[in-house]
Amino acid sequence: MTEAIIVIIAILVLVAIFMAVRAGRERKLEGRRTEAQELRETAQTHDQRAELEQAEADRRAARARKAQAEAEEQAAIARTEAVAAQEQSEVAEREGSMAREHHERAREIDPDAHDDRQDGRGLVDRDQHDGIDPRDEQHNDHADADVANPADPGFSDRRGT
Numbered sequence: 001m002t003e004a005i006i007v008i009i010a011i012l013v014l015v016a017i018f019m020a021v022r023a024g025r026e027r028k029l030e031g032r033r034t035e036a037q038e039l040r041e042t043a044q045t046h047d048q049r050a051e052l053e054q055a056e057a058d059r060r061a062a063r064a065r066k067a068q069a070e071a072e073e074q075a076a077i078a079r080t081e082a083v084a085a086q087e088q089s090e091v092a093e094r095e096g097s098m099a100r101e102h103h104e105r106a107r108e109i110d111p112d113a114h115d116d117r118q119d120g121r122g123l124v125d126r127d128q129h130d131g132i133d134p135r136d137e138q139h140n141d142h143a144d145a146d147v148a149n150p151a152d153p154g155f156s157d158r159r160g161t
Helices: 002-109
Strands: none
Touching: none
16 A cells, blocks of 8 residues: 555656646746737837838928929929020020111111211211210110110111011
């Protein structure tokens, strides 16, 4: 019987050790499960923050693209305006040149422009006759700023006006 008691005690000790090992393993597994859950929650928080940051980055990139497109549009408008201004300047230069030619032609053919004070070509220097210094560019018909003025009595555009 003592042997039977020893065997029973040995079996009880083995069962107790087995249960203690199993309980320790369960505690360890539960600890790992808890840690894994905490890590998942932390990861989810980081995912949410990353999504928010990415959304903000996307919005900023969209604003930057829009601003870039607007800047390119403004640059295109500026280039168009510069070309138009250059063309208008060229037109103004041609018109001024035509006006000077018309003034010169009008002086050449004006019968009232002849009197005893004539320039080297047999034409009267009307500016001197009127008391205006012909070298004064403000009153010089050959000045670059001179443009045809339809209100001017000497204006002619070869169309009879």
